[in-house]
Amino acid sequence: MSQPSKRVLMIGLKSSAVDFEKWPQLSPEKLEAAFVQVLKEVTDAGYVSEWCLVGTDASAVDDVSAALARFEPDIVLVGAGVRTDPDHLHLFETILNTAHRAAPNAKFAFNSLPYDTLEALKRWA
DSSP: OOOOOOEEEEEEEOGGGOOTTSOTTOOHHHHHHHHHHHHHHHHHTTOEEEEEEEOSSTHHHHHHHHHHHHHOOSEEEEOHHHHSOGGGHHHHHHHHHHHHHHOTTOEEEEOSSGGGHHHHHHTTO
16 A cells, blocks of 8 residues: 655745845746746655745735645745745744644755755655
């Protein structure tokens, strides 16, 4: 009997919330295309996954809480846009604490760009 697919909630910034001056290798179009590509790659690799794309305001916590309640992930991936920008430190901490409360048994994974998401998930699957 095969093991059930791991459920992955991928949390990242909406392209409208990204300061692309800090990420010169990206543009809104590249980031949107990456979201689609990553979801396909992750799904093709056998994960049940979805994106939770958030802004940088207080609604981010509500969006993450709702996604966690609906999806019940085995792995929560928090994207580099949330995690590595010093301006988003409080947002990152809030997302981690929200996810930890809602899914205490979930593992956390972190990518460095959208394009290495699958490798980040494989480290914790």
